[in-house]
Structure formats: C-alpha cells, structure tokens
Amino acid sequence: MKRKIVLMGVAAALTATALIGGSLAYFQADGQKVQQQMNTRTLSISLKDTGSGTLPEETVLFDDAMPGADLEMEHRLVVENTGDTPVYARVTLQKVWGEYADHSFTKEFDKDSSLIRLETGDDWYIMENTDGNDETLYLYYRTPLEEGGQTAPILKGLRIAESITNEYANKGIFLDVQVDAVQVSESERARQDAILTEWGVWPEFSGAGKIISIEE
Secondary structure, three states, X not given: OOOOOEEOOOOEEEEEEEOOOEEEEEEEEEEOOEEEEEOOEEEEEEEEEOOOOOOOOOOEEEEEEOOOOEEEOOOOEXXXXXXXXXXXXXXXXXXXXXXXXXOEEEEOOOOOHHHXXXXXXXXXXXXXXXXXXXXXXXXXEOOOEOOXXXXXXXXXXXXXXXXXXXXXXXOEEEEEXXXXXXXXXXOHHHHHHHHHHHHOOEEEEXXXXXXXXXXX
C-alpha cells in the first residue's frame, strides 16, 4: 500500500533589510516548530542556527553592504528533522527590494531581484528564475533527512550586483524563508509521485535516494 505523508508550513521567517551604501540588517527571525501527525508517524521540522541551536532574537548588522560586496552569513541556518520519520526538505526563498523604515518594509515592484544573489552549498539542488520569476528560489536538500538529522547551512552568503544604479541607493532587501517537507517513501516511484503531487516537480534519484536532478 502506497502511503504519502506531507508536511507543509512555515518553520520560520527570515527577514532582511539592506541599506545600499550603509549597513545590512539581514537576520530577524521568528521561528516555530511545525509538525503533522498521521497514524503513528510524526513529521516535524524546525529551523535553527547551527551555532546557538536557536534563532537570534535581534537583528544582526553588516557594515559592508556595498555594490559588488560578498557578504558572509554569520548565522548558519539549517533545517532539523525533529520527527520520527525521514523526510525530503525544501526551502523556498524570496528576495525583494523595497523601503525599510520604522521596522516596516514596503516592497517596490519595479526593482530587479536578480541583482540580489544568494549563495548556498552543493548539498542543495537550486531551482531559480522559474517562469521568469527572479524573486523566488527553491532549494531541495539532495539527501533524505533522517530522524534527528539536519541539513547543511541553507545560506552561505549574499552578493549585491556591482551594476546597480543610483535608483537602488538606500533601498532595502527583504528575504523570506519558508520550509516544508515530504516523507520518504520506500520505493523510488512512490517518492517521485509524492514530490510531484506536493511540489509540482519530478525528481530523479541515485540508488541511495539522493536527488540528482529536478524537472518542472
């Protein structure tokens, strides 16, 4: 009998603001564990910083948010499987420009999100610019996440394009991170069907269940 258990939900929100030519406030998170239970299995994932084991309560600042700068993430976000069954994890990242004032962000729809480049590691399979959308990136963790396991860091750094013009001066960058997961099924075809149904993509696996490619 083929059984599918799917966990969908926001595990944490990561907000970022960057003043071009000034400081970059990139980390302001409000995290919560998300879980779902079916029969005797509990799917549960959480988002945390590998250093502290939690999410920082205050905004962290960069001092070198200049065009062309490579900004390394001090806090390394990972997804942790806190349930009792293996899962495939997906992270949805949105990056937009706007105005940040009085702890409030207003998106500007005419700005080019492709000028914001997010750096991640080879442990993640990246799908970006789907349907001409430069705002959203989908990161699929290549290997099944066992009970108690955690992913490699989601983000290694951020780069602001050298080609930005004066219209981006003092603009802010907003990053939003959402995490969801699909239970690992016993057969390869069942895994493919589950991921296609819930995420709308078709994965190909190695013999060990590692994702080697994804097609829409």
